[in-house]
Amino acid sequence: MxxxxxxxxxxxxxxxxxxxxxxxxxxxxxxxxxxxxxxxxxxxxxxxxxxxxxxxxxxxxxxxxxxxxxxxxxxxxxxxxxxxLPPKVSDTAQVTFEGTAYTLRLPCQDDLLRTQGGQFPMALLCPDAPWESDAFCQAAEAALDAADPGLDLVFDxxxxxxxxxxxxxxxxxxxxxxxxxxxxxxxxxxxxxxxxxxxxxxxxxxxxxxxxxxxxxxxxx
Ligand SMILES: [Zn+2]
Structure with a gap:
């Protein structure tokens, strides 16, 4: 508009x-x-x-x-x-970690309002996932990038x-x-x-x- x-x-x-x-x-x-x-x-x-x-x-x-x-x-x-920006591929991101499959939703505008102290509330994308694991977090970030390559685009x-x-x-x-x-x-x-x-x-x-x-x-x- x-x-x-x-x-x-x-x-x-x-x-x-x-x-x-x-x-x-x-x-x-x-x-x-x-x-x-x-x-x-x-x-x-x-x-x-x-x-x-x-x-x-x-x-x-x-x-x-x-x-x-x-x-x-x-x-x-x-x-x-x-x-x-490149187009979105999917509305969800799939992560299989230690034998369990997790479905994450994409980060949204409301998550920004819930961000505190500069920490994005990743856990909200899939509350049951093991966010305490660094390996899981890395896999989740890669899956989110694959689902929407326009997210957090960084240029070197x-x-x-x-x-x-x-x-x-x-x-x-x-x-x-x-x-x-x-x-x-x-x-x-x-x-x-x-x-x-x-x-x-x-x-x-x-x-x-x-x-x-x-x-x-x-x-x-
Ligand atoms: Zn320089």
Whole structure:
């Protein structure tokens, strides 16, 4: 669903100081009002956020800055405008461990809200599984990656200065949020400019078409 500028400004107001998990839930609820957002798997969420960013703000590359773990040099990851996450293979992950078969559900948005102290609540994916075993946890992570290769996608960047490899995760929430923030800040700036120049209220500026607004802002800046 395409959001209006007023939707985006509203989201920014509500979640600017919120936890990331709440911000993520808020964006999901705005983008798919017909769904129960707590159940959306994190891979689906990431695909949705990237799609929303493309549709809402135009086709721009997916770029991130990463600092080299070896020498501290900054590197950039640029995945290009056409970048999409690989599709989901299955809604569940199967792990056979010490002769017992376990079925895990995929991690979802609500799990983020239940994350405490940075610890993702893996046990919720299959409460009967032996999560105390490191070997099981590793097998579970591999099975989750196989079920949804778009989950926790990590890129290895090689530093051109020192040759070290540094991992870079893809934070789709951060990508989308930065665009929401930029849209809201642009709106506030325009309101401020037109209020000073013509005494217009926020509602009066919001009611102008984007083209009109740009025209008036250009007149006085
Ligand atoms: Zn380096």
């Amino acid at each position: 395409r959001l209006t500028e007023s939707d985006l400004v509203g989201l920014f107001d509500r979640f600017e100081h919120g936890r990331e998990a709440e911000r993520s839930a808020g964006l999901l609820a705005a983008l798919c009002p017909e769904r129960t957002v707590g159940d959306v798997s994190l891979g689906d969420r990431d695909r949705l956020f990237l799609k929303a960013r493309r549709e809402q703000f135009g086709a721009r590359g997916v770029q991130a800055k990463v600092q080299c773990g070896g020498c501290g040099e900054w590197m950039s990851l640029d995945l290009g405008a056409g970048f999409t 960047l090689t530093c051109p200065e020192c040759g070290d490899q540094t991992e870079c995760g893809l934070d789709t929430l951060d990508f989308l949020w930065r665009d929401v923030e930029a849209c809201a800040l642009r709106f506030f700036a325009d309101v401020g400019v037109l209020a000073r120049a013509f005494g217009w209220s926020e509602a009066e500026t919001a009611a102008l078409s984007p083209r009109r607004r740009r025209r008036y802002v250009e007149m006085v800046t």
